Amino acid sequence: MAEPNAEFESEVLPQLDVLYRVARRMTGNAADAEDLVQETVLKALRGWAGFRPGSNARAWLLTILRNAFINGYRRRKREPIAMDIDTADRHSVLREAAEHDPEGEFFDHLVDETVLGAVEALPEEFREALVLSDLEGLPYAEIAQVLEVPVGTVKSRLFRARRQLQRVLHEYAVEQGYLKGGTTG
């Protein structure tokens, strides 16, 4: 009886950590992330017949996780209205940093918790793209598959997400005195 599950395990178990990290960043807390991973594994098991052997198990599982998140967890949580990331976008932090810290040395002073907090504060559609690309290192094509959008859309979301995150981290670094302030505000 263990045979079908052995195949399932060999595909799914190696992906549990990435599933957990993505769930953690999307839900914003450990308890919901744990529930979401469990639900994802359960749904994956039920849908195992639909998995094509040799195809990308990580993308398949992340798609299941994302759908479970959209259908369940997000509804329970009050999502803030998406901020106008376009506006933030215009004030590239590079321009401010160019004077005092052109190579972004302030990044080296930031602790992981600060970065993760800023990532979690991004609007959801930008956050998910950024987490999959720049935290988890998925290729653009795989992200496009998981998010069910064209690669061009992935890239444009990433561009905006990175700009926004850079801006927030730069402001934080200025506040903390890691570098001399630019012309913020």
Added chain:
Amino acid sequence: MTEPLPADCAQILDALQDVLRDEASPEMAEAVRRHLEECGPCRNHAGFERRFLELLRKCDREQLPADLRARILAALRQDPR
């Protein structure tokens, strides 16, 4: 609003994002490398983006809690399918 970069630098910086993530063709990667050799502002920019990406790549090393992994495994092995 930020002044637009010269068209060629802007395009290089756009491609730089793909180069840093191994998504660029070898030709594109080479064009970016050559441009960075001769363009100081873009070289700074590249350093900035590289540091930013390094920060993001290393910031999240969390793993699935061991007890949850054990629970998932136990559930799978009890499931008769």
